[in-house]
Amino acid sequence: MPYRALSISLAITAGVAGAVWLLSAENEGSFRGLQQDTTTSVPEAVSNQESAAQATPAGPVSEPPSDNALGFMLASVADEYQQTIRYPDYSVPLTKAQAEAYQGNRYHPVVLPLEGDSRFVVTLDKFRFSQGEPILVVASLNGRQVFGQSLSATLETAGERGRVASAELENADPGYYQGTVSSDHTPGEYRLIVEARVDGKPVRHVSSLTIEPDLGSFEGLETAYVSGNDLVIPVRFDPEQSGYYALSAQLYSGETPLAQLQQETSLGSSSAVIRLKAHGSVLANRDIQGPLQLRHLQIRRLPAAPGDRTDYAFGPEEGYEFSPPDLDGLRDQPAMNPESEQRAALLRQLADKF
Numbered sequence: 001m002p003y004r005a006l007s008i009s010l011a012i013t014a015g016v017a018g019a020v021w022l023l024s025a026e027n028e029g030s031f032r033g034l035q036q037d038t039t040t041s042v043p044e045a046v047s048n049q050e051s052a053a054q055a056t057p058a059g060p061v062s063e064p065p066s067d068n069a070l071g072f073m074l075a076s077v078a079d080e081y082q083q084t085i086r087y088p089d090y091s092v093p094l095t096k097a098q099a100e101a102y103q104g105n106r107y108h109p110v111v112l113p114l115e116g117d118s119r120f121v122v123t124l125d126k127f128r129f130s131q132g133e134p135i136l137v138v139a140s141l142n143g144r145q146v147f148g149q150s151l152s153a154t155l156e157t158a159g160e161r162g163r164v165a166s167a168e169l170e171n172a173d174p175g176y177y178q179g180t181v182s183s184d185h186t187p188g189e190y191r192l193i194v195e196a197r198v199d200g201k202p203v204r205h206v207s208s209l210t211i212e213p214d215l216g217s218f219e220g221l222e223t224a225y226v227s228g229n230d231l232v233i234p235v236r237f238d239p240e241q242s243g244y245y246a247l248s249a250q251l252y253s254g255e256t257p258l259a260q261l262q263q264e265t266s267l268g269s270s271s272a273v274i275r276l277k278a279h280g281s282v283l284a285n286r287d288i289q290g291p292l293q294l295r296h297l298q299i300r301r302l303p304a305a306p307g308d309r310t311d312y313a314f315g316p317e318e319g320y321e322f323s324p325p326d327l328d329g330l331r332d333q334p335a336m337n338p339e340s341e342q343r344a345a346l347l348r349q350l351a352d353k354f
Contacts, residue, residue, distance in 0.1 A: 086334035091230075091259050091279035099250055099257035104298040105314050110207045114198060118143020120205050122194050128210045128312050131187055134180040135209070137167070139194050142175050148197040151177045158189035158208070169194065187213045187311065215301055215313035216240045221294070221320050222273060229280035229331055231324060233261070233294060238271040239301075246300045247274045249315070251282075252293040258282055261294075264302075280330035288327060295319035 087093065094102070107127040112120040123138045135155070141147045151169040156162055164185045169177035181192070187210075194205045222234035235247060248262040259282040263274055276294070297315025 087281055088279050088335040090262055090277050091282055093282045094250060094257040094260050096257060098260070102250065102260055103296050104248070104312070107209070110205070112203075112205050114143055114145065114203065116143055116145075118145055118198075120196065120198075120203060122192070122205050122207055124192075124207070124209060127208075128212050128314070129183045130212055130313065131214060132184045135183050135192075136180055137169060137178065137192065137194065139169055139177045139196070139205070140175055141177075141196060141198070145198045147175070151194055151196045153179060153181050154193045154195070155181050155183075155185070156191050156193065158191050161191070164190075183211050185211055187211050188309070210312075212312050214240055215245075215299060215311055218297065218299075218315045219271060221322050224292075224322055224324055226325055226327070226329060227277075229333065230277040231283060231327065231330065233276045233278070233322070234273045235276060235294070235297070235320075236271060236273055237267070237299065239267045239269060241301075242267060242269045243304060244302045245274070246302060247276065247297070248299075249276060249294045249297045249319075251278050252295055253286070253288050254290070254293075258286070258292075279335060281332055281334065283327055284330045284332035288324070291321045292324050293319050293321050 105126045105128050107124040109121050109123045114120055119140075119142055121140045123140075125136055129135055137153050139151055139153075149171050153167045153169055154163055155165040157164060165182045167179045167181045169179040172178050189208065189210050192207050192209055194207075196203050196205070216237055216239040219236035219238055222236060224231060224233045226232070233251075235249075237245075237247070239245065244264065244266050246262065246264045248260065251258045251261055259278050261276040261278055263276050265272075265274055267274075297319065299313050299315075301311040303310060
């Protein structure tokens with residue numbers, strides 16, 4: 001996340017620096033040339049600056065930004081970046097809204113409006129399905145139209161649009177239909193097409209999902225411990241294949257989200273331990289009592305070569321609960337990253353010049 005923040009910061013800084021150079025007194029010629037280029041780039045409108053001045057009604061002339069305004073912009077960028085880098089990449093704080101947004105396997109129902117105030121909605125319990133597990137499809141139709149007694153669901157590949165599975169969705173309750181579609185197909189992206197008859201006419205609802213290979217199984221946690229200024233949480237995972245993996249999870253105290261944790265590592269084909277770490281900057285000075293929870297575990301097998309897809313798997317829905325060691329020794333201190341500190345100092349120096 002600090003690198004993303006730095007990219008944004010540097011982009012803003014580059015824009016500000018460019019504006020400063022263009023507006024500077026030492027750059028009168030270049031800035032004047034830029035004005036000429038922009039006014040003569042459309043021959044149909046004007047032929048030169050003089051004719052442009054004659055043809056354009058007089059109006060207020062915008063003032064260039066002051067040095068104080070540019071300095072304020074740079075100072076704001078520097079402050080934001082400084083705040084971001086105080087947390088290491090592997091342990092960033094979470095608000096409740098962020099915790100909900102970061103949950104990696106949620107399906108957002110797609111609403112298809114029909115005539116009048118009617119709606120056609122298809123709901124899945126997740127977006128990514130492990131190869132072989134049934135895909136439960138629930139559809140709802142409401143409104144004043146006449147609906148059929150059953151719907152058809154078809155699963156097809158996203159690229160070639162080849163049909164791979166189909167099922168009937170039976171009328172479970174008035175306006176509600178459900179059924180299951182097989183996911184025992186090649187991993188990849190798929191389209192789910194649910195077709196209904198509304199007033200005797202076919203209506204198609206299309207949504208997306210993915211089928212993931214079996215990456216392995218989660219086998220629980222080992223005893224958590226403190227190392228330096230980190231709470232270390234060892235997670236046991238038994239991969240089906242060797243490769244480079246990235247594990248992420250959310251750390252909770254009761255119903256309060258504390259941090260988003262992540263760790264990348266190379267795994268063999270036998271059971272291994274991936275050590276997630278929660279930095280002191282997200283745990284110190286908090287009233288943490290009782291057990292902690294590790295929720296929304298997601299593991300990704302990263303591409304081995306360009307063009308390979310990223311594969312996903314997820315931990316148990318209930319997550320894991322564990323008793324933490326004594327956390328009194330953790331300190332609310334910024335993570336020390338010399339390169340990030342140098343970048344922050346550079347941004348501050350630019351801001352101080354104005």
